[in-house]
């Protein structure tokens with residue numbers, strides 16, 4: 068049975084819909100209202116406050132921490148300056164991705180790793196003889212994400228430092244209402260946003276401070292359904308949905324390489340050895356066999372299929388996570404989409420799909436399955452660049 | 464004389480801008496001339512008081528055609544629409560009714576007034592949606608013309624007829640009824656509670672000089688169900704940054720395709736030579752020439768002021784003189800220093816994040832109309848209130864709000880004569896604030912700035928003749944192939960090279976973009992050869 072997060076006393080007051088889900092063993096609000104719409108729009112137009120406590124967190128510290136993490140991550144973590152955060156993935160010895168997350172250099176010898184799955188055991192495999200301590204901190208730290216165009220205004224009010232100075236993918240210690248916290252300019256919505264990390268004992272105090280600062284800026288608590296729409300718009304993958312942790316796969320074909328997932332840019336092969344490097348050298352020269360791509364699903368065709376039945380076009384009211392077949396122009400299946408959503412801000416029907424590499428070029432026309440009045444039909448889907456939505460304010 | 468532009472568009476209303484974008488997209492050299500300092504006309508945003516962005520006139524979006532959004536890629540030009548959460552009806556006795564997106568919640572609310580109505584309400588919505596679906600076919604194409612003998616026209620009409628009958632006899636029957644009945648009579652067939660019918664009936668009178676019991680008003684109800692955001696046939700929304708955001712997005716798309724846009728450029732006259740419209744003269748005397756001129760203005764301005772009666776035959780002029788403009792609405796925008804709390808349902812929750820109707824009963828609405836009939840504004844008017852700053856922090860400083868009030872009735876032709884509106888203006892503003900203050904006791908003390916638009920102001924500022932918000936009532940006798948005049952519903956005019964592209968053309972007023980789009984497409988089609 069899931070357990071409450073440190074913010075539960077507050078989130079449950081607001082969650083009139085009683086719509087929760089189990090996120091990594093915690094009660095997490097899916098949507099505070101019956102529909103996630105309002106929360107979605109708060110994230111995109113004002114600001115949303117999301118309880119992201121269930122995200123796995125792991126503290127890695129000690130004289131050898133920087134070199135140690137560089138050995139495991141595909142990026143050169145030792146190069147991070149104090150206060151810098153890196154988004155990256157890590158692989159098994161065969162170059163198959165285990166997970167993706169952020170690595171924050173909080174101090175010269177102190178790092179915090181976030182991940183979708185617990186990562187202590189995996190990291191510990193490589194710690195023999197290294198001067199490093201690895202501790203799961205998931206249950207000690209409450210995490211809140213303030214996301215949206217007005218998140219900076221809200222963060223400025225609550226924090227005792229000049230949040231305006233905090234760059235994209237940087238983190239800093241700060242105080243909120245007398246409580247020590249870390250604030251990082253990170254998030255999972257593809258918008259301007261901040262994440263606050265706080266000792267669970269003071270979690271509620273921080274929640275209250277943020278909510279009250281957000282009053283003038285339309286800040287609303289937002290649930291995971293709203294966040295899911297935004298993360299797809301942002302083109303972010305979800306481990307366990309769009310790809311699988313290599314350690315959790317029964318069959319080889321379910322595993323993915325960073326090059327398949329579009330994580331190739333993170334992989335620094337030239338810097339010497341790290342876990343999976345040799346396999347990745349081979350994979351890179353061979354080229355990935357399949358690609359995780361963004362799709363625009365043609366709306367006019369979609370509407371026309373419904374119109375054949377005299378129906379208005381139907382779409383899911385929230386993001387979906389069922390696997391949907393994707394075909395080539397000649398009708399053979401060449402892949403599948405594991406998540407997608409209607410994007411209210413882009414007015415486009417989006418999906419994240421895994422397709423055979425030759426079909427993954429930008430501009431490729433594919434066929435996407437749609438069920439219309441109990442019939443399976445297809446419409447055109449075009450491969451497009453990710454992120455689908457990439458506002459300037461995210462980095463500005 | 465060398466022609467400088469392929470097309471000049473007179474008036475940077477959203478339709479003019481949509482038209483410009485389509486023409487420029489097709490490679491035409493286009494110039495838009497707008498008299499105001501901001502773009503958008505009836506759909507514009509301005510900041511008349513520091514820190515507060517007012518949607519000067521038009522305040523909610525829903526009819527804007529989704530295919531135009533896609534074809535012009537308006538989201539990449541900044542178009543963002545935030546849905547309205549609720550329709551809230553505060554009542555003088557301290558009760559209230561909210562209609563939400565959540566059907567169960569709505570059913571429970573309505574059931575407090577009538578269990579039967581609560582059950583029928585979704586069925587009504589479904590019936591209206593079906594009809595709206597039919598009407599949409601008509602909106603997305605030039606008006607079918609039953610007076611034409613051309614085979615293509617007849618086939619087109621036949622198709623529409625077959626399409627309508629495919630909905631079955633019920634829908635057809637309802638459709639015919641809607642064409643003739645009053646909004647109230649039509650609603651009476653479905654519902655018993657006045658509390659529900661009153662706020663629903665007002666969509667039938669928006670922009671017309673008619674009452675909710677006047678025949679023909681049922682048809683306009685449909686407009687409420689034609690709204691389409693994200694393919695969902697329901698939602699109304701706020702444009703981010705105010706309604707002007709829609710126009711600015713259209714303008715930005717037009718510019719990206721290469722159109723030139725000038726503001727503070729008032730057109731004085733068309734240049735007409737040998738029966739052809741060759742360009743325009745600006746107020747400052749500048750002459751600009753073009754192959755074609757598109758007017759986004761209402762018919763009175765286009766044909767009487769800009770062209771001149773002498774260029775048209777008697778029949779055409781007679782028709783246009785009968786064309787009803789009769790403005791009946793006003794707008795009051797308030798900047799307030801705190802949230803206007805409604806005493807019947809306190810708090811700034813979801814109930815106030817949509818549209819708020821001051822329409823407590825059908826008799827109230829009829830009384831409001833009675834005053835207007837005899838040449839006065841309503842002392843206790845119908846008001847449609849929105850507070851967009853609750854969901855869009857970009858329109859007001861933190862903790863402060865913008866309160867937008869659309870008001871009916873404010874007849875253009877007050878009994879003293881329209882030119883006396885400036886003297887009555889503040890009294891009109893007071894009537895609106897007094898009415899609203901009965902529901903929001905803190906309102907009066909919180910007002911930092913008040914902006915009033917009477918029909919007379921709208922005529923002067925954005926050239927809406929008689930202040931009609933739709934450039935001509937959306938009554939049946941001036942819709943479809945009758946808009947703006949029989950035989951001239953296809954964006955051409957009797958004057959060579961003069962086209963119309965504003966709300967005065969089919970399918971009419973509202974933030975749709977359709978007249979602009981269809982004018983451009985018809986014009987571009989005509990270049991390919993005879994139709």
Ligand SMILES: Cc1cc2nc3c(=O)[nH]c(=O)nc-3n(C[C@H](O)[C@H](O)[C@H](O)COP(=O)(O)OP(=O)(O)OC[C@H]3O[C@@H](n4cnc5c(N)ncnc54)[C@H](O)[C@@H]3O)c2cc1C
Pocket residue numbers: 473474475476477478479496497498499502503504505506519520521522523524525526728729730731759760792793794869921924925926927931932933934964965966967971972973974975978
């Ligand atoms: C108070 C009010 C509230 C409304 N509320 C809504 C609503 O909530 N939802 C909705 O869908 N619709 C609403 N409408 C209707 C809708 O706004 C209009 O139908 C629509 O915006 C008209 O667009 P248009 O481009 O056809 O014309 P207009 O917006 O009228 O554009 C005409 C343009 O021409 C310019 N112009 C005039 N004369 C000259 C000249 N001599 N030279 C150069 N330029 C000139 C004007 O300044 C203006 O910009 C409302 C209208 C009003 C007035």
